[in-house]
Every structure is written in structure tokens, then in C-alpha cells.
Amino acid sequence: MPPKVDAFRTLDVLKGRQTMPEGSFLDHLPGDTWPLLVRAWGSDARVYERDEELPLGPDDRHVYIVLGGCVLQERFPLGTKITRFRGVGQLLGEAKLIEPAASVRTVCLTTTWVMPCPVQRMNVLLHQQPDAQLALLRSLEDRNRSDERIYGTVTRPPLQRVGSLLLHLADVAGTSSASQPGHTTILGPTQRDIADALSMGMSTVENAIRSLRDTHRAITSKYRQFVVTDPSALHDIVMPA
Structure with missing residues (x-):
């Protein structure tokens, strides 16, 4: 059963009745595809508390869909820290779908509800469901554009x-x-x-x-x-x- 957390409209989310943020993976995902993910991994959905890290290290083998809450992701290229916020409807750890050892430090900023999806099985689903694969690609492009607009416009006041x-x-x-x-x-x-x-x-x-x-x-x-x-x-x- 999904976690019973008062902060989240669990039934509305799992039934596909809650509107997802524009441009997110779940916003782009066709309505008839979401039940496939819920049947496969909905019962595995769990809650992480504030300041807990999602298991997205080199040895972990899941990607995560955020169903409620907010996380902070940190990468450290060339010794610098890049920080980004991710919210509801986003798929996290997408790099693992092409490089399983990829990692990103992901910390929950508040109580966060996520659905873990095994990397190997997620890749099979995306291969079998081209609309789901397209939804992921569109969400990543939207996220890149959003990141540029929000984090990259350093000359703005x-x-x-x-x-x-x-x-x-x-x-x-x-x-x-x-x-x-x-x-x-x-x-x-x-x-x-x-x-x-x-x-x-x-x-x-x-x-x-x-x-x-x-x-x-x-x-x-x-x-x-x-x-x-x-x-x-x-x-x-x-x-x-």
C-alpha cells in the first residue's frame, strides 16, 4: 500500500488525478501510461524525511519519481559545487539509465514521497513504451531550459x-x-x-x-x-x- 501521509494526496496522485507541474516527466507522460508505472512500482513508494539522502550513489540501481516534496541535488565538477532544486513529477537519477554507476547527491529538503524504479526494468518499459521515452526526453529538455532561465541568468539583478x-x-x-x-x-x-x-x-x-x-x-x-x-x-x- 502507498504510504499514508497527510501532507500528500496519495490517492489522487496514484490515480493520475493530481495536476503535475508543467514540463515535468509526469506532466508529459500520457495518462494511459502512468497506471503501468503504478502497477509495477506503486507499492514500493516510500517517504524520506527531511535531510535524508536518496540512494543515488554509484552502487545504487534505481531512479526515482518525485510524487510529493522537494529535493536538493548537488554535483561537484572540477571541485566546484552545482546546486539544483527538483520537485514533484520529476524523474531523478536519469543518468543511471545510460550509465548505471552515475551518481548525484540528493537530499530531501522536506518530507518527500518518491517511487523507486529499478534501472533495468525502467529501461525495458521505456523501450516498450515510446510515448514514455518521449515524455522523459521532453521533460529533460524542459528542465534544461528552466535551469538556464533560473540558474544561468547571472547578469540579471x-x-x-x-x-x-x-x-x-x-x-x-x-x-x-x-x-x-x-x-x-x-x-x-x-x-x-x-x-x-x-x-x-x-x-x-x-x-x-x-x-x-x-x-x-x-x-x-x-x-x-x-x-x-x-x-x-x-x-x-x-x-x-
């Missing part, structure tokens, strides 16, 4: 870069409640995580967060929690006329 990342996190990992309509809560990332992801100094990120919160009143913030309270205002900051 810090306020726009931080605001763009918060808008992205609201889309891929945010939650809302009936008690606060129009508000989206992002749990997990710290200001240090944001600074690492954007290759910015901590003081620069702190100033941008303070301006978004106190001057523009587009967000509120606490430790490991941001709430987008005015998405229209935040969007206007990120994409000025």
Missing part, C-alpha cells in the same frame, strides 16, 4: 533572480491551503541553499529576500519556509514590463 527561483519553487514544490487562498508555501530551502543554487553571496540573497518581503510584500519568510503571498507582484518583479 539579484532581486529578479531570487524572485524567479521562488516562483519556480512555488510551482514545483509549493502547497496551498483553503485557509489562505492565493498563498503558496515552500518548505525546505534555506537562504544558504538559495545562495548556493544561484552562486550568490549570502548577504545578497538576504537583501533580496528582505526586499521581496518588506518592500514589495510579495512573500513572507521563516527558517526553511517561504510563502508567496502575492504571486502577481512577484511575477511583475521577475518579468518587469
Whole structure:
């Protein structure tokens, strides 16, 4: 049985009734293919707690589909650290599908629900289901373009870069409640995580967060929690006329 976690709409997700973030693997995946994955590995879905690492090391043999929550991935090419956030609907560890020994440090930023898929069997399914293979390729291309827009635009003002990342996190990992309509809560990332992801100094990120919160009143913030309270205002900051 899938994990019974109040934070996740488990039945809606497994039945394919929950809308997935635009551009994610599960967004691109045809509706009639998702039940195949659920039948194969839905019962293996499990929850990792905040600060736990997903087993995506060189000796691990699974890829993971994020069903709920948010993770931080870190790579260390040439001695530098590259940090990226990944959210709901994404397939993680995709490099293992072509190089099983590939690895990426993947840390859960909050309680995270994932479906593990054995690499060998996933490759068989993708071969047998061309639409699923196309969905994965499209999601990876969308992710590359999103990464370029969010993490790679280093010449943009810090306020726009931080605001763009918060808008992205609201889309891929945010939650809302009936008690606060129009508000989206992002749990997990710290200001240090944001600074690492954007290759910015901590003081620069702190100033941008303070301006978004106190001057523009587009967000509120606490430790490991941001709430987008005015998405229209935040969007206007990120994409000025």
C-alpha cells in the first residue's frame, strides 16, 4: 500500500488525478501510461524525511519519481559545487539509465514521497513504451531550459533572480491551503541553499529576500519556509514590463 501521509494526496496522485507541474516527466507522460508505472512500482513508494539522502550513489540501481516534496541535488565538477532544486513529477537519477554507476547527491529538503524504479526494468518499459521515452526526453529538455532561465541568468539583478527561483519553487514544490487562498508555501530551502543554487553571496540573497518581503510584500519568510503571498507582484518583479 502507498504510504499514508497527510501532507500528500496519495490517492489522487496514484490515480493520475493530481495536476503535475508543467514540463515535468509526469506532466508529459500520457495518462494511459502512468497506471503501468503504478502497477509495477506503486507499492514500493516510500517517504524520506527531511535531510535524508536518496540512494543515488554509484552502487545504487534505481531512479526515482518525485510524487510529493522537494529535493536538493548537488554535483561537484572540477571541485566546484552545482546546486539544483527538483520537485514533484520529476524523474531523478536519469543518468543511471545510460550509465548505471552515475551518481548525484540528493537530499530531501522536506518530507518527500518518491517511487523507486529499478534501472533495468525502467529501461525495458521505456523501450516498450515510446510515448514514455518521449515524455522523459521532453521533460529533460524542459528542465534544461528552466535551469538556464533560473540558474544561468547571472547578469540579471539579484532581486529578479531570487524572485524567479521562488516562483519556480512555488510551482514545483509549493502547497496551498483553503485557509489562505492565493498563498503558496515552500518548505525546505534555506537562504544558504538559495545562495548556493544561484552562486550568490549570502548577504545578497538576504537583501533580496528582505526586499521581496518588506518592500514589495510579495512573500513572507521563516527558517526553511517561504510563502508567496502575492504571486502577481512577484511575477511583475521577475518579468518587469
